[in-house]
Amino acid sequence: MIGRLVLVVLVVLGAPLLGALLNGADRILTARMQGRIGPPLLQPFYDLLKLFRKEPLVLNRIQIGYVYLHLAFMLMTIVLITLGQDMLLALFTHAFSTLSLVIGGMSVRSPYSRIGSQRKIMQMLAYEPVLILLVVGIYLRTGSFMAGAVAHLDAPLITSLPLVFLAFLVALEIKLEKSPFDVATSHHAHQELVKGITIEYAGPYLGIIELTHFYETFFLLALVTAFFVTHVWLGVLVAMAVYGAAILVDNVCARMRTTWMVRYMWTVPVALAVCNIIWLYLQPHVGR
Amino acid sequence: MLTPANYVLALIGVPLVGGVLACAVPWRGVRTVVVCLTATLTALVGVLAVIAGPFSITCGAWSDPTALALELLLIGVIVAFAWEARAWLIVLLALVQLGLCLTEQFSAGAHLLATPTFILDTLSSILVIIVCVIGALIVVYATGYMREHAAHAPRTTAGDRRFFLVLVGFLGVMNGLVLANNLRWLAVFWESTTLCSFLLIGHEGTAEARANALRALLINAFGGVALSLAALLAAHRGGITSLDGIMSAQALVPMALLCIAAMTKSAQFPFQSWLLGAMVAPTPVSALLHSATMVKAGSYLILRLAPAFAGTRLLDVVALAGGFTFAIAAALAVSQSNAKRVLAYSTISNLGLIVACAGIATPLAYAAAIMILCYHAASKGLLFLCVGAIEQKIGSRDIEDMGSLLYTMPLTTVITLTGMLTMLMPPFGMLMSKLMAIEAAIEAPFVLLLVIAGSALTVFFWAKWIGRMQTVSYHPHYPRETMPFSMSSVLVVLCALVAGGGVASILVYRTLIEPMALHTFATASAHTIAALHAAGNLLSWPVFVFPLLAALAWLWTIARFNPAHVRLPYLAGENYEEKELSYAFLSIKDQPAVAWTTSLYFKHTLNELRITPWANLIAWLLVLSLLGVLGM
């Protein structure tokens, strides 16, 4: 019990540090790909601390609540996964974390914010089926919705869920706000929709959104690692490689339209994932 | 204490008598008192009966002829209404039903099984509670609503007296419907609810209302024929006269026909059009009949029968039909901007999910279906009432017109937002039950895909609406909202019920629904039982402290809020500031204009007129494949 509590505290405190370092690495890597030197590795920390020193400008009092919920549900997701609890619940809390931001963005009378929110919700529509199929795939493999069950596998998930993994990588690109899917609020292109969904959040509230993004980066890469659970170090290496690849794709791709994104996600990655799920159903020990 | 027979009599009789009294009273004030008293009494009887339950009663020899007489009477009334409206197809269907009833009466062999006429078990208890408590609240709300409504209703509107006769009486027949085990009594109450729905949809008497009422009557008469045919075939093939008889005999043919009847009542595709048309009725009617109770009768019927047929191919088709309705109705809800139509499609969609879960027929699916049934009834009833109040105030049902409502009608808007959040936010019951539905749908891969697609689309249309509703400028102070006490009190009570019950969803699951599913599926395989336990085994509930902390942090921030931090939105610096905090910008020719972004509806991609025929075609194919069992 105490051990688990310590683990939770460690993850809750450590995840944003790791997430921030990853984001710092992202900025350096992006700069190098563009022939620049880029900011220091610790730049995301500076940005975050600075934002908490700034004046908390708002348009109304409603939007503040949703930014808190954004962080709270993300923390909840992280803790649920850390404790090895129900993955589907974690998925829904994660979705609601994003949804909080969407609703918060819609609660202000700002056209940029609204358009950003609508694009964000299109993103959710695009990737959510893939994430649910991911959880279904893991269930079919482990026979349980508990995230903890993954740890007891004898062979890594990647051996039975290769196509789901590929589909998840595309979803990851959306979740990390990378091109060609960075339509709602681009993490690097600050001019796109003038930051869209986050535009009306200033100072500490923007800081909370950044903080949540650090948690999310950690969470998503932890999911990548989970595919290699029997070989954790290999998993970490793959996660780093995946992150690098995401940055590469970000730098070589143009931004695409939201409708294209939904059409693409509901065809190629979903089809891949479904195909993989069918494989699992065909195995004799799976299902009813 | 009352005897079980008295309880049944009271559950059916109290609202009926109350309705007749309300109709008899010519003064509005007295009628309001009568209606409120009846509602209170009904709620009381409902709760007491459920506490006294479970029980079953077997009526004497008088029961069958009485039921037949009532059924003939009802068919006669339907024929009379249809004749008057020159709706020959309905007349034809009613006559076919008449023929079926009479054939059954005079040709059936000896009735072998003596079974209870009325049963109050856990499933019907849940329905009785929904009908008596939520129904009573809606009826009380209706007293305030109809007073306002009368002020600007069209001249053709039927009187309030008939309205309350049908609305209050409906509670009684709905109770009868969920208690009935005997097929003939079931048919009597089934037809009565059809008739109530017809009368209430046509309440305003406009051409549109009359046409939609007839459409509802037509489709439900079709369902009535299926029901009577089921009764006839059940009696012919095994002397079965009751629902539990069908279950114990595993009679597939009546089951298939009852499923079709249930799909008409629950407005599943391809029978959905009547429920969309039913939205012309005054809002309390939509809340009571067309979301909280009457449309649940269909899914209730499938839920009651399905456990006995677990594992049959028939149920696979039913599950597929339900899943299809869930996904396609959610997709069409995305394209709607009329709030009541969104609610109607969302209702159809959720009923589809219940049917899908009932069709999967594992303990977990059964539990999920019951959870959705309860939580949907409460939340959707509340939402309809809220939309009614909003419509009375702003004179529009369009979601795009609902911005700034937080300032003009704060109470209603906060309650509406709570209602909508309970539809999709963890830890409220709807989300938890949807989670269980997905976990259960693993057993049926095709349904699973439909459920996943439907869930994603569901989030989409709710988020749009929530976003629009709470768009608000900064106001230092909010005015008090004026609303009749009967309306505001019901909204507050129902909202508290929805929120409280929603938060306690896991507790409800563990203490009530899990044992019930275990009891119903006594012989289920070990791994489905394990799945049932696993779904409720939410050891991690303390993590919900995070959203709670967020809420507290929000309150704390608001308490120390400094108005100096309020700014205008970023409009490229072109903000137009004539008076304080204007949200306009300076447009062409220095004219102020308001930046306005509509929500996404995809009216072209998800064109209702284009998609519906194809969806109906697929759904008809599924219905026809249900009929395949007739050859057996």
Add this chain to the structure above:
Amino acid sequence: MAFSIHSMLAKSPWFVHYNCNSCNGCDIELLACLTPLYDLERFGVLHVGNPKHADILIVTGSVNHRNARVLKNIYAQLPAPHVVVALGVCGSSGGVFAGAYNILGGVDKVIPVDVFVPGCPPRPEAIIDGLVRAVGILRDKSAGAATVPAATPTLTVTPSPAPQEPHVA
């Protein structure tokens, strides 16, 4: 420099850029600072799209009657602590347009300016130098120290005389 929360403002200056009435010369030089050759992001500088996320408002061009209102609005949407930099001679004093019938003058006619960066256009090195001064002021403002607004630049050229009424023969 000792670690303090205020130094974070110096380490992460995000600027928003508003073109008042500029010929785009200064704007192009400003963007040149972000290119690989100068790479302002080395110092944590980000070019953000809106004032609500910015610490520094960089204004190019002279202020006229129409854009003064827009400039004020953008200034009002900056979260404190913030710094205003006037870029180029036009932003500093109105430049060659000073005295024209539609020109109010430099940015400081409308909002308080902390740093003036002269030049037509200023070289990227000058812009970077101006930004370094700006982050120092930002840190001081965050620490609550009193900062003095920059002295208003004086015109060193005399505006051309107002045109005479043409002599009618």
